[in-house]
Amino acid sequence: MIPKIELADPAAIKAFQEQKLVDALGYVSKNSPYYKRLFEAQNISVSDIKTLEDLQKLPVTTKADLQHFNDDFLCVPQNKIIDYATTSGTLGDPVTFGMTDDDLERLAYNEAISFDCAGIKEGDVVQLMTTIDRRFMAGLAYFLGLRKMKVGVIRVGAGIPELQWDSIKKYKPTYLITVPSFLLKLIEYAEAHNIDYNNSSVKGAVCIGESLRKQDFTDNALAKKITDKWNVKLYSTYASTEMSTAFTECEHANGGHHHPELIIVETLDDHNQPVKNGEPGELTFTTLGIEAMPLVRFKTGDIVRLHHEPCACGRNTLRVGPVVGRKQQMIKYKGTTLYPPAMTDVLTGFGNIESHIIEIYTNDLGTDEIVIKLAVKQESEAFLHEIKDHFRAKLRVTPKIIFTSTTILNQLIFNPMSRKPIHFFDHRK
Missing domain, CATH: 3.30.300.30 (ANL, C-terminal domain)
Incomplete structure (x- = not known):
């Protein structure tokens, strides 16, 4: 299920993204009150932006911009909004993101190709160990993506090791979606209650919210602690509400794969200039195909390295390395x-x-x-x-x-x- 564009050569991927970029900029300049105002104030004509390199002619968008002008980023009337999600507010006030029906379909597609990257296929059963309520985009995204793949979902939610193990025994999931440190609590509970966790149905876990790898892609201490005891394959993933896109590892565990049909990524220095290949920089993205709240050159605050060598899985897309840290931290x-x-x-x-x-x-x-x-x-x-x-x-x-x-x-x-x-x-x- 690897999308054809992810198997194309780098030049074809770049040309594809440039066409998508022209469409995205045309859309925001017409429909986004925020970008319409910004482009007019700075005398920017989006027709001059034709290549990925031309992105540098555009100003960046910050978390502060989103917080101060949240409603001005909305490109559709309110009656088109199907779901309301908010950011977690880890670094400041939470921001509300409205999503249209098409945006939810895009979200489902993103998760389907991301979970496929991590080896989940039709016929698998997945235990969802994250919240789907409290305006949390990720929990909903996981459910929509798995449904699109025709994969069974057990919506247990976060916490409660006893309930998690009861569900594992009863429904026999092949994969878990969880915060990795919670797997240690599952192991602890299993050992205290004589559960043979290495003979359970679980063969893999897609891990969110915490890093599993060092910068050279070897396992960090948390990943080692889990896999030293539990013979389970761990997959790291990186995503955010703002990007509505995930970067998920394949079985080779050498960075989260980029989906060029969904997002354009850059890594910038403190002066908003591109860093050299392989150097850490602030992940900055432009969303593609989003209807309600598209973003242009949004600075995430996350310092990462991008990796461009081809992957053994056959994808030729760039990969996002583990987060070095948050710029504000x-x-x-x-x-x-x-x-x-x-x-x-x-x-x-x-x-x-x-x-x-x-x-x-x-x-x-x-x-x-x-x-x-x-x-x-x-x-x-x-x-x-x-x-x-x-x-x-x-x-x-x-x-x-x-x-x-x-x-x-x-x-x-x-x-x-x-x-x-x-x-x-x-x-x-």
Whole structure:
């Protein structure tokens, strides 16, 4: 089910995207109050934008633009909106996205080709372990995509290991869609209740919300922790509400595959200039084929590397590497640039750590200060030294580390107003 354009040579993919770009810009300049106003104010004629390189003549769109002018991005009358989704609001106020019937069909197509990339086929049964309510686009997208593939769906939702295992035993899913750290809770529950998880029906898990790979595509500590115990194939995926598109790994696990019929991607530096091939930059995208709220050169805030070598699966599309970090969450600490994912990866390697949060403050000198709070099975000075030594070895610096209880941390991590567990708190002025 690989779309033909994804098997085409790079020149054909580029020409295809350029035609789609002309259509997309014509559409927003006619229908989007925000882009119509922006293009007029800056004397931009979209007829001058014909190639992917010409995109650099256009201004970027930021999260702040979306937050301040949310309704002005809407290109259709309200009675055309079938579904309302909101962003998670991890980095600021949530943004509402309306979707038309055609947008929902595009969303289903995106997930179908993405799940196919991860090996899910007609006849499989998939356990959906994410929420489909609370205006969460992803849960709905997964359901629509699997339905389009004629794949059975068990809508269990998030959490509750006992219910998850009851459903696995009863309906025998072949794949799970889940936050990967939750798989550790499933393993823990199975071991405590004598469930032979390696002889279950589950052969794969499509993992969302947390990284599984290092920058060289080898497994990170979280992925190793899972697969050392459970013989299950893990597939990483990267997506966002704003792009209505997913980048999902194939069986070769070397980055999330790009769907050129759905999105144009760039990686930009701090001055909105393209970075060199292989260098990290801010993922910036232009959506294709979206009717209600298309976006042009939207900056995600995520720092990634793009990979252009052909993949053994036959797709010739570029691939998006693991997120290095979020631009707003960059920390300058004792002369070293850090992102929370790198610190999380260090912590995940310790079996004694049950839970953690990372807090950033501005100290009296006006520089960044890191405090990591840990809930551990057994506290000791020796263990504290071991963690600090590991930080020095891996990241060259040692943040302040404090032991606390799981109860205290869980009140912060599992905020009832958030759809995702929160492990990073930025208190900088």
